[in-house]
Amino acid sequence: MPEVEVPLEKWTGKVNEVRLGGNGRQAVVVGGEATFPFLQFEGAIPNRPAVAIEVLDVQPTGWPSQLAAAWGNVLADPALWAKKAAEYGADIIALRLKSAHPEEGDTGAEEAKKTVDKVLAAMDLPLIVLGPEVAEKDNIVLVAASEAARGQRIALGNCEEKNYRTIGAACIADGHVAIAKTPIEINLAKQLNILLCDLGVSPESILMDPTTGALGYGLEYTYSVMERLRLACLTGDGMTSMPMICTVGEESWRQKESKSDIEVPATWGELEQRALIWEEMTASTLLNAGADIVVLRHPKTVEAIKATIDKLMG
Amino acid sequence: MALTGIEIYKFLPKTNCKKCGFPTCLAFAMKVSQKGVDITVCPDLSPEAKEALEAAGRPPIRLVTIGGDKRKIEVGNEVVMFRHEKTFYHPTGLMVRIKDSAPAEAIAKVAGEVAGYSVERVGMELALDGLALENESKDAATFVACVEAVKSKADLPLVLMSSDPAAMGAALEKAADGKPLIYAATKDNWDKMAELALKHGCPLAVHEAAGLGELAQLVEQINGAGIEDIVIDPGAHGFAQSLATLTQLRRLALKKSFRPLGYPIITFPGESSDTVEAEAVLAAQHVAKYAGIVVLDHFSPSMAYPLLTLRLNIYTDPQKPIQLTPKIYEIGAPKPDSPVCVTTNFSLTYFSIAGELESSGYPSWLLVADTEGLSVLTAWAAGKFDAEKIAKTVKDFNIAESISHRSLIIPGRVAVLRGELEEELPDWKIMVGPPEAMDIGGYLKKMWSA
Amino acid sequence: MSRFIATSAIQGAHAVFNEAEQLLAQAMEKLGPDTPVAFPNTAYYLPVIYSFTGHKVERLKDMAWPLEHARALLPPVPQDNLWLPYLGETLDSGVATLFAEEMIEGIRFALGEQPEVRNGFTYNGPIDDVQMRSWGIQMVDGRMPGFAALVGVAKSNEVAVKIVRELQSKGQLIFLCGNVNGRSIVDQLLEEGVELGYDTFTVPFGSDTISAVYALGYAARAAISFGNVAPGDFRQILLYNKFRCFAFVLALGQVDDLKYATAAGAISYGFPVMADTVIPNILPTGITQYEHVISLPFDDIPGKDDLERAERLVQRCIEVRGIKVKIAKVPIPVAYGPAFEGEVVRRDNLQAEFGGKGGLCFEWLTMKDMDEVEDGKFTVVGGDLDAFEEGAKVPLGIVVEVSGRKMQKDFEPVLERQIHHFINGAEGIQHIGQRDIAWLRFSKSAVAKGFRLKHLGDILHANFHNQFGAIVDKIQVTLHTDKAKVQELIEQARVVYQERNVRIAGLTDEAVDTYYSCTLCQSFAPNHVCIINPERVGLCGAYNWLDCRAAFEISPRGPNQPVPKGKVIDERLGEWEGVNQFVYEHSGMNVERFTIYSLMDSPMTTCGCCECVMVIIPEANGVMIISRDDYSMTPCGMTFTTLMGTVGGGMQTPGMMGHGKYYLLSKQFIPVQGGIKRVVWMSQNLKEELGEELKEICAAAGEPDLLDKIADASIATTVEELLPFLEEKGHPAPSMESLI
Incomplete structure (x- = not known):
């Protein structure tokens, strides 16, 4: 019988371990992988990827009916929603402060603080707080959220090149984790990590978000950037060694494939299953590219992806 | 170490005879160095050169063709572990399994549906690649009947699945012209299956789940029988095991040039899945992580469409992004007073803008100019997205006919084109949109009135 | 260190220390040692003491230790007849002073005497x-x-x-x-x-x-x-x-x-x-x-x-x-932003123009010493926009004087080139050209809204601070409209432009010990690294060595990093240890060797946005160069697009290389292969665009008629057509040393 010796790579680096929560809340540690995703035959994978459920601080508008129906009344109240999400098996709650967007209510620091307080009180999972993605408003509401959650080690996102200083500073001051978002470019991702570290954020307090788009909407860019980031990390580049978070639900459910049953070709198939597979496939593909946290929207996807992660972790 | 184009060129006859289909020996050599064409295509290669080059140039994973002249797929011949290193060349073949014990109507229905299924995405027609017919009945006649029924409904590449060489032989009598994949040679039947493969000139799948060593041994035996067109089935089930096994196989082929396992892999994700969604997700993993052929146990458009989309994504050449067909794209159901935006035909640019327009609440006309797949700034810098090109796009597609206004929104990144565009399109009001797609919704809210 | 200051500071430290010591003794007696001491609403105790020593002062008695610590830091007061280097002592006494002061404030809080009324x-x-x-x-x-x-x-x-x-x-x-x-x-x-x-x-x-x-x-x-x-x-x-x-x-x-x-x-x-x-x-x-x-x-x-x-x-x-100034909004009476960059000011809306055909206009950015520049000073010499009749064509000189601790003479042209882009952002103002061919047009509406020449100063001031703050600390702008003065200054400016041209021309690979990298394109060509040396521009044509150097100063974490050449491995090939190491590390360990002077031996990789591709034609013992604007078939049997498919993506492909078009004019144009004399075929548009300069290069290479001996698509698109042409013209390449 021919001798088969599977080539093992001798990686010199590993992903940083980042803890969220703790201090009275449940703690989730992500990262720590010493090889490519789920290749346990080659290196240690001390922590399973975590599943976060996205919660909005305003009743979502324009959500497809099956997604809205899956949550029902709790959509009107982020605290109830978060509680329900915890029941549905979330490891982490990702609270999006959408109401702070100038066109979604333009709420400010006070409201953000109240919402964060309320959501933190409603459940004991670790929290991620995401701003409305308008730099000036992100700065206001994320700083308020940071203060409200002082000591709870939440993650704050997103730091981008134009506002990483403010959010990074808030993370340092209040002991939180910064989410660094850069699209489709490994060097930009690395540069932002370096800038955050220069600012004083410790490498163990940074997550990277390389998300670009869902399945069919640029997924391959995210996929390859993530593989490249992981490769750089494993070959010893400390500035690409941050665990990765992907906002899968948000990207998936905004696309026509997940929303529309009319005016689409029959070959797209039945909407309900198509939409679920869309979110699940986006999530599983990015997990295979190295995602450490996937942020999801539909409870059924959460169930399916948790089961997939169980299987992948063996 | 792969040879460079120049090194290969030195071995060539340097006659520029064009018999290989390339205009010069150098062009041919360059293509060979990228493993885009086999060195044996050169008819005038000296034996010494041939030997030297074949050793260096032989693909680490064999390219295997399934199917006859009309419809066939090629799988294998991959050269990298990660698509960013070069590209994944040969998209995973996606097939649907039909069991011969199913009722005849059911067989005909699935065969017809799979054969007829085709979905359009970014100007490309995506379709499934074939059918796998399984001799679940263990009865040769039933198997043959199934093969014939399917052939009458579907002109697709086939996988014939039976462990019984007699049943396989009978089926091949009917189907060999379509060069189906024979599934599968095992350690119990390999000699007979090999005979069939040789006789009919069909590729042969080799199934051995006991271990990679055992699989390699069986492959070597079959190689010994004179068969090279092989697809391997390591019998890896489930998410973790198949990921590990398929990764190891790809590494053995690429990094160790381990010949006995340098073949495309076939998987059956449905066998370890409880739900259709789970099967789809596992199939997706196999597409991304190293399967040559994936045989599904279910077919529905709602699982096929995402899976085909994923395959398109993963097998897109990272250095040659998907280009959109330049034309007018309707986002939502635009009316004559809806906004008109213009952008480039780089797929990612299109997707981000189409996505934002889609969720903006403003149905819109999106004019896509031919910039050879370059993004806005790159195309502008390369002179492929200038005022002239935009004006030509506006005129050629005659968007004016569909709208009641004359306002054109150009990307904020090419604001510099406004003045020139006003000259090119004197009847139009040129509006400068935001530099980031993300801000389109807000921009329309603030600025748009027809 | 000043003896006077040292003495004063040490005396002051002793005095305030004594005050603290006495006050503490009194307070301990009056209030008791367990009396709480705290600044309100802080978790950092007495923060100077806490941060320096980690010691937490929560009660009066907790001050005993820091008091002794401060005492130990106090140096003796300098004697008139003894001279010592005082810096260390002075700083120590400064710290002792802060400790004493903080304790005094703490005691005052304990006594209820703070905050002060x-x-x-x-x-x-x-x-x-x-x-x-x-x-x-x-x-x-x-x-x-x-x-x-x-x-x-x-x-x-x-x-x-x-x-x-x-x-x-x-x-x-x-x-x-x-x-x-x-x-x-x-x-x-x-x-x-x-x-x-x-x-x-x-x-x-x-x-x-x-x-x-x-x-x-x-x-x-x-x-x-x-x-x-x-x-x-x-x-x-x-x-x-x-x-x-x-x-x-x-x-x-x-x-x-x-x-x-x-x-x-x-x-x-x-x-x-x-x-x-x-x-x-x-x-x-x-x-x-x-x-x-x-x-x-x-x-x-x-x-x-x-x-x-x-x-x-x-x-x-x-x-x-060393505080950097940022200006949130450009303070001008018209809108400002990238959306106005493409705006054209047409004749019927023209208030005044400067430069253009027959006009006189220049812009000149020059570096000065820190004390020669007054930040934000804008001076208009001569009439302003509202002083001219409608549609007037007036001379204009824009003189920008900058200073900065990190400013270098070589950055002048890099910054000067930004003027075009900055000014164009203003609504109703159009800017074309640069140096002494600058041309500005001001619309009636902008002038009606109050735009004056001074505002050009505001625009430049704000933008240079915001975008180039890393190298520029102060900016002052003078705008001349007086014809005689403009005439005089333009002559001076032209001398400088010429000096800069000479400087660029004289900037050789040999003269520097550091090259620069560009990894901008790694988004799609992950293993590609551009190495930019003074005599080769980036292959996209957009960055030269000076640009990269400035870009590095501005964004030290950006894509343009210095690459020290390190020890020379092969002078002729242009191979250095430092460059090899940098390229190896930044190409995902894919490119192990890298030479800058050879097309055949470990040449530079190509991303995908190069202006030209060079490829050997072995039959002619020469190379051909195709520009990206040229769609024609070429004698190597490949079009530009096919060539890009082969050479692009960061793979080293000996015999092929992407490059910028101005590389053709470099003295270090593939020197290992014999330079310009190797070129047997070239895209027509390159011949046209670079014609005059190319002729000089050919002449310098001893082949004044070389350009006529180089084929293009109108002459040959196959090797069979090319070879007889070369022979007929007597092209030098076929008889040169064999390429392969």
Whole structure:
């Protein structure tokens, strides 16, 4: 019988371990992988990827009916929603402060603080707080959220090149984790990590978000950037060694494939299953590219992806 | 170490005879160095050169063709572990399994549906690649009947699945012209299956789940029988095991040039899945992580469409992004007073803008100019997205006919084109949109009135 | 170190230490050793003591240890007859002073004497933690450049107000304390009705010098909160403040011993001290980023009145601390933004134009010394926009003078090229060209809205600060419309342009020891690294060596990194150890060797955006060059697109290489292969575009007619067509040394 010796790579680096929560809340540690995703035959994978459920601080508008129906009344109240999400098996709650967007209510620091307080009180999972993605408003509401959650080690996102200083500073001051978002470019991702570290954020307090788009909407860019980031990390580049978070639900459910049953070709198939597979496939593909946290929207996807992660972790 | 184009060129006859289909020996050599064409295509290669080059140039994973002249797929011949290193060349073949014990109507229905299924995405027609017919009945006649029924409904590449060489032989009598994949040679039947493969000139799948060593041994035996067109089935089930096994196989082929396992892999994700969604997700993993052929146990458009989309994504050449067909794209159901935006035909640019327009609440006309797949700034810098090109796009597609206004929104990144565009399109009001797609919704809210 | 300052500071330290010691003894007796001591709303105890030593003062008795610690730091007062290097002692006494001052304030709190109330006004006392974090974030993210501690009393109320307003306009946080003979800047501001408090970024700590310690307490807490510095790690606390906290002390009025002592404490934090009176300067840098102590006697400051002197005083303080100015909004009366870049000002809307056909217009950016440039000074010499008749064509000279600690002469052209882009952002103003072919058009509506030439200064000032703050500290702009003057200046400018041309031409690979990288394209060509040497532009044509050098100064973490050449491996091939190592590390370990002078041996890789591709034609023993604008078939049997498919993506492909079109004019054009004489085929558009310059290059290579011997697509698109042409013309390549 021919001798088969599977080539093992001798990686010199590993992903940083980042803890969220703790201090009275449940703690989730992500990262720590010493090889490519789920290749346990080659290196240690001390922590399973975590599943976060996205919660909005305003009743979502324009959500497809099956997604809205899956949550029902709790959509009107982020605290109830978060509680329900915890029941549905979330490891982490990702609270999006959408109401702070100038066109979604333009709420400010006070409201953000109240919402964060309320959501933190409603459940004991670790929290991620995401701003409305308008730099000036992100700065206001994320700083308020940071203060409200002082000591709870939440993650704050997103730091981008134009506002990483403010959010990074808030993370340092209040002991939180910064989410660094850069699209489709490994060097930009690395540069932002370096800038955050220069600012004083410790490498163990940074997550990277390389998300670009869902399945069919640029997924391959995210996929390859993530593989490249992981490769750089494993070959010893400390500035690409941050665990990765992907906002899968948000990207998936905004696309026509997940929303529309009319005016689409029959070959797209039945909407309900198509939409679920869309979110699940986006999530599983990015997990295979190295995602450490996937942020999801539909409870059924959460169930399916948790089961997939169980299987992948063996 | 792969040879460079120049090194290969030195071995060539340097006659520029064009018999290989390339205009010069150098062009041919360059293509060979990228493993885009086999060195044996050169008819005038000296034996010494041939030997030297074949050793260096032989693909680490064999390219295997399934199917006859009309419809066939090629799988294998991959050269990298990660698509960013070069590209994944040969998209995973996606097939649907039909069991011969199913009722005849059911067989005909699935065969017809799979054969007829085709979905359009970014100007490309995506379709499934074939059918796998399984001799679940263990009865040769039933198997043959199934093969014939399917052939009458579907002109697709086939996988014939039976462990019984007699049943396989009978089926091949009917189907060999379509060069189906024979599934599968095992350690119990390999000699007979090999005979069939040789006789009919069909590729042969080799199934051995006991271990990679055992699989390699069986492959070597079959190689010994004179068969090279092989697809391997390591019998890896489930998410973790198949990921590990398929990764190891790809590494053995690429990094160790381990010949006995340098073949495309076939998987059956449905066998370890409880739900259709789970099967789809596992199939997706196999597409991304190293399967040559994936045989599904279910077919529905709602699982096929995402899976085909994923395959398109993963097998897109990272250095040659998907280009959109330049034309007018309707986002939502635009009316004559809806906004008109213009952008480039780089797929990612299109997707981000189409996505934002889609969720903006403003149905819109999106004019896509031919910039050879370059993004806005790159195309502008390369002179492929200038005022002239935009004006030509506006005129050629005659968007004016569909709208009641004359306002054109150009990307904020090419604001510099406004003045020139006003000259090119004197009847139009040129509006400068935001530099980031993300801000389109807000921009329309603030600025748009027809 | 100034003997005078050292002596004063040490004397002051002794005095305030004695005061603290006595006060502590009294308080212990009166209140008892277990009496709590705390600044309100802070988790950092007495923050200076806590941050330096990790020692927590929670009760009066907890002060015993820091008191002894301070005592140990106190050096003896210098004797008249003994000269010692005093720096260390002075800084130690400064720290002892801060300890003593902080204990005094702590005891005052225990006694209920803080915050201070004076003349009916309640001072702020220490800053609470919530406010510290809020401002801390703004200091870290750069919205707030730093803080200024004003100690003493200004020359007049008017000057006090002006200083505060100037600092506010620059976004500085202002701390106020101290007095001179019982009169304080706080009194001055209150008398003038200036609103003081957190909301206006002005914090009155107290009326005495001791309360200045609150400023250092604030800085110490910021370092712990934002610098991840552990309390007790005093070295890191001080370093954090030196490099991250842009603070300075401005002593107003007479400086007494206690102020010197307190100032010594501030200097140990890296905060420079300025005084508006005559005191000895301490210039050598080291502890602070730049100068330590600067005397700027108020009445000696140039200026037409006290207000202007106050303004300059603040400007100078900001310079000394190295604070960078950001301008949020370009202050001009028309809209400004990238959306207006493409705007055209047409004849019927033209108010005035400068330059263009037959006109006279130039722009010239030049570097000056720091004291030669007054930041934000815009001067118009000659008539302004509203002085000309409609549609007039007027001469214009735009002279931009910049200075900066990191500015270099070589950056002048890099910055000057930005003028076009900056000015074009203004609504109703169109800018074309550069140098002495600049052409500006102003629309009627812009002028009607109040746009004047001075506003060009505003535009350039704001943009250079915002985008090039890393290399530019001060900008002043002069706009000349007087014909004779423009004529005179344009001649000077032309000399400079010519000098720059010569400089660029003379910039050789040999003359520098560092090349630059460009990894911008790794997004789609992950293993590609451009190495840009003085004699080869980036292959996209967009970056030359000087651009990269400036880009690195501006964005030290960006895609253009210095690549030290290191030890030479092969002079002829252009192979260096440093370059090899850099390329290896940044190409995902894919490219192990890299030469800059050879097409055949480990040539540079190509991303995908090169202007031209060069490929060998072995049959002709030469190379061909195709431009990306050329769609034709070529004698190598491949079109540009096919060639890109082969050479692009960061793979090393000997015999093929992407390059910028100006590389053709380089003296180091594939020297290993024999340079320009190797070129047997070239895209027509390259011949046309580079014609004259190419001819010179050919002549210099001893082949004046070479260009006519080089084929293009109109002559040959196959090898079979090419070879006879070369033979007929007598092209040198076929008889040169064999390429392969």
